[in-house]
Amino acid sequence: MTAAAKSSTQIAERITEAMLARKLAPGTRLGEQQLAELFGVSRTQIREALTRLVTRGIVTVSARRGWYVIEPTPEDARDAFEARRVLELGLLRHARPIGADAIRKLRQHVEREQAALEGEDVATRSFLLGDFHVCLCESFGNTLLADTLRDLTTRTTLTAMQYQSSHHARQSCAEHVGIVAALEAGDLELAEQLMHNHLCNVEAGLDQSLRSDSLSPLRQALAPLSENADFATSPPLKEF
Structure with missing residues (x-):
């Protein structure tokens, strides 16, 4: 390097x-x-x-x-996924069908994803799965949105690392394949629906308690031990 x-x-x-x-x-x-x-x-x-x-x-x-x-909070995660939905679904909703060269580029990208899945290079696999969305945005010729999406994808990747996303890499790749197939068929409405499902699936892989309650770990740690009879009935501690 x-x-x-x-x-x-x-x-x-x-x-x-x-x-x-x-x-x-x-x-x-x-x-x-x-x-x-x-x-x-x-x-x-x-x-x-x-x-x-x-x-x-x-x-x-x-x-x-x-x-x-950065260390994204659960609120950051929700904001990043919501921003990605607005950007990516809006792009597909208002776009025209893309050309053969762009489809070829996207197909090559998912083929690289599939090859990475068969190997042991987790870093390349992770990069390609995230970069697919940037590549898709670039295929529509909007570099400004592509740059914005790269940062949002980075945020959601960091979120997944922090909160242990369970969304399987093979499932992600299969969903990418479906999106490209819909684009190749010129069915932007279907591509938009598949993208919506894909982003929801990835977000759903995050730990539910952390997503719904940012204070969950601390809340559980400091919960009163009321079920412990001996503790509950013991005299209060003296203050020092």
């Missing part, structure tokens, strides 16, 4: 790709000096790259602690 990426834009994209590939977990510290040595650039360039990612909402910075990959 020491060779190619030199500009702050390229460095930011390399870090984003690592998140999509599930190589950088939520909360990972991004040390300026380590990254500068890794990429062979100055710390100024690293700060420029990380500042780009802060602006895009996938890195956070503290003057005292440094730079970190």
Whole structure:
């Protein structure tokens, strides 16, 4: 990784790709000096790259602690999935049928997904499954929406890592295949419905208690032990 990426834009994209590939977990510290040595650039360039990612909402910075990959809350997860639904379903709803070259590109993408599923490279598999949505957006020729979707997909990938999404990779790939088939048939209405189902399935894979109640872990930990008779009837502790 020491060779190619030199500009702050390229460095930011390399870090984003690592998140999509599930190589950088939520909360990972991004040390300026380590990254500068890794990429062979100055710390100024690293700060420029990380500042780009802060602006895009996938890195956070503290003057005292440094730079970190975001740790999405359940509320963040809901917002990100809702934004993805608005963007991706709206794109399909208002788009014209795409051409043969775009269909060929999408088919090649899902073929790469299928090949990755048969191998042991989990990082490539994870990246391709997330990148499918960006590739789809690019197929309609809207690079601005594609850039926005890349960041939203990164957020939902980090969410899945944090809350242990159970949505199976093979199911995701099969759903992508169905969406491409609908697009190839020129049935945008069906493609939109399949995309809606797909995003709902992925979101449903998140831990339900965390999605419905952000205080669930703390609430359970601090719940009163009322069912313990001895504890419930014991005299109150003295205050110190």
